[in-house]
Amino acid sequence: xxxxxxxxxxxxxxxxxxxxxxxxxxxxxxxxxxxxxxxxxxxxxxxxxxxxxxxxxxxxxxxxxxxxxxxxxxxxxxxxxxxxxxxxxxxxxxxxxxxxxxxxxxxxxxxxxxxxxxxxxxxxxxxxxxxxxxxxxxxxxxxxxxxxxxxxxxxxxxxxxxxxxxxxxxxxxxxxxxxxxxxxxxxxxxxxxxxxxxxxxxxxx
Amino acid sequence: xxxxxxxxxxxxxxxxxxxxxxxxxxxxxxxxxxxxxxxxxxxxxxxxxxxxxxxxxxxxxxxxxxxxxxxxxxxxxxxxxxxxxxxxxxxxxxxxxxxxxxxxxxxxxxxxxxxxxxxxxxxxxxxxxxxxxxxxxxxxxxxxxxxxxxxxxxxxxxxxxxxxxxxxxxxxxxxxxxxxxxxxxxxxxxxxxxxxxxxxxxxxx
DNA sequence: TTTAAATTTGACCATCTGGTTAATCTATTT
DNA sequence: AAATAGATTAACCAGATGGTCAAATTTAAA
Numbered sequence: 001x002x003x004x005x006x007x008x009x010x011x012x013x014x015x016x017x018x019x020x021x022x023x024x025x026x027x028x029x030x031x032x033x034x035x036x037x038x039x040x041x042x043x044x045x046x047x048x049x050x051x052x053x054x055x056x057x058x059x060x061x062x063x064x065x066x067x068x069x070x071x072x073x074x075x076x077x078x079x080x081x082x083x084x085x086x087x088x089x090x091x092x093x094x095x096x097x098x099x100x101x102x103x104x105x106x107x108x109x110x111x112x113x114x115x116x117x118x119x120x121x122x123x124x125x126x127x128x129x130x131x132x133x134x135x136x137x138x139x140x141x142x143x144x145x146x147x148x149x150x151x152x153x154x155x156x157x158x159x160x161x162x163x164x165x166x167x168x169x170x171x172x173x174x175x176x177x178x179x180x181x182x183x184x185x186x187x188x189x190x191x192x193x194x195x196x197x198x199x200x201x202x203x204x205x
Numbered sequence: 206x207x208x209x210x211x212x213x214x215x216x217x218x219x220x221x222x223x224x225x226x227x228x229x230x231x232x233x234x235x236x237x238x239x240x241x242x243x244x245x246x247x248x249x250x251x252x253x254x255x256x257x258x259x260x261x262x263x264x265x266x267x268x269x270x271x272x273x274x275x276x277x278x279x280x281x282x283x284x285x286x287x288x289x290x291x292x293x294x295x296x297x298x299x300x301x302x303x304x305x306x307x308x309x310x311x312x313x314x315x316x317x318x319x320x321x322x323x324x325x326x327x328x329x330x331x332x333x334x335x336x337x338x339x340x341x342x343x344x345x346x347x348x349x350x351x352x353x354x355x356x357x358x359x360x361x362x363x364x365x366x367x368x369x370x371x372x373x374x375x376x377x378x379x380x381x382x383x384x385x386x387x388x389x390x391x392x393x394x395x396x397x398x399x400x401x402x403x404x405x406x407x408x409x410x
Numbered sequence: 411t412t413t414a415a416a417t418t419t420g421a422c423c424a425t426c427t428g429g430t431t432a433a434t435c436t437a438t439t440t
Numbered sequence: 441a442a443a444t445a446g447a448t449t450a451a452c453c454a455g456a457t458g459g460t461c462a463a464a465t466t467t468a469a470a
Binding site for chain 3: 234235236246247249250254255256
């Protein structure tokens with residue numbers, strides 16, 4: 001029973017996750033989710049009272065997973081360069097397995113900005129940066145990163161990783177026409193991105 | 206009369222544009238658009254037969270505008286560096302005025318990949334690159350751009366410009382907590398981005 | 411085996427939504 | 441001023457959609 005409980009509820013949750021990611025909150029239909037899980041629509045409301053609650057459950061889990069992927073950077077005992085390489089390798093690999101996640105998250109954050117606070121509140125980014133700064137005090141002297149340009153740097157890193165997936169349909173379509181392969185392009189980006197950034201940040205002596 | 210015709214049809218088109226960008230195709234309601242334009246809902250169907258047709262009209266115009274912003278790069282008589290600076294200045298300025306466009310476009314392309322071909326087909330990107338290559342044959346020798354890394358380079362440029370707007374809610378929320386101002390960050394990005402890229406591409410002699 | 415609780419379902423409902431239609435209003439033409 | 445064509449509206453419709461409910465079925469406890 002408890003066994004079966006979890007199976008049904010999990011099946012619902014997983015189906016909801018797939019359908020919501022594919023169609024978004026507005027585009028998803030409760031019937032689709034029920035069909036996808038092979039159950040009656042009323043069961044959705046039995047486990048999760050409303051569409052909103054179901055969506056919230058799905059979204060919070062996904063957003064959590066996504067941000068967890070950033071965490072290891074702060075405790076791994078690596079040099080800054082190695083951390084950058086580590087991040088791009090891990091993060092892009094994760095998105096290769098979940099290519100539709102980025103756009104889904106950006107989109108639902110945009111449509112309901114209230115959600116962001118819940119996720120962002122949990123993180124003390126100032127502290128995170130202070131830790132990072134302390135860990136690499138000497139190293140940082142060789143790079144063009146100042147208090148003023150942290151946002152520029154951070155969003156550049158995030159963008160180089162996320163943007164190819166958020167814009168995948170457009171990029172893939174253009175590349176196909178030019179004779180490039182999108183998957184290979186992604187694979188190469190794991191190295192290209194950190195190389196690019198490290199090169200950009202190095203102070204010209 | 207013809208005068209009034211245009212006024213009504215334009216009013217509808219503009220209202221539709223706003224509502225579609227704000228809520229997306231799925232989230233937008235014909236009634237919202239009618240209300241926004243201050244007219245009866247039936248009038249929408251009088252001028253544009255269906256929601257799909259109305260959306261298509263809006264989307265094609267927007268996508269067209271967006272891509273036109275990339276065009277000047279290919280005929281302006283500037284150095285590569287200057288073209289990069291020109292692009293970021295113009296493109297980011299354009300998005301400052303239409304901050305919700307990028308996510309809207311990415312989203313609708315994702316939801317209906319068929320649309321992309323219509324837009325992409327019109328552009329012969331191979332030829333565009335050949336032109337660009339010929340224009341800057343000498344200059345390119347100093348940069349780390351090869352046939353193989355063109356996609357990496359192009360998407361990096363696009364991403365550095367577009368990503369901050371696509372992820373604006375998240376970025377702005379985090380920055381607010383860190384004491385940075387999003388608008389100022391965007392303003393500074395017009396220079397930071399080309400600087401960053403040029404630095405990254407310069408061959409270490 | 412009986413009983414009670416939890417799970418699953420089919421049928422149903424109120425509301426919303428895109429779309430239609432017949433009638434009214436407006437303006438131009440004759 | 442009458443007629444005609446186009447613009448605008450109120451009322452309406454069929455189908456979809458989120459959600460409910462009582463009945464049926466399964467599972468666990470007694």
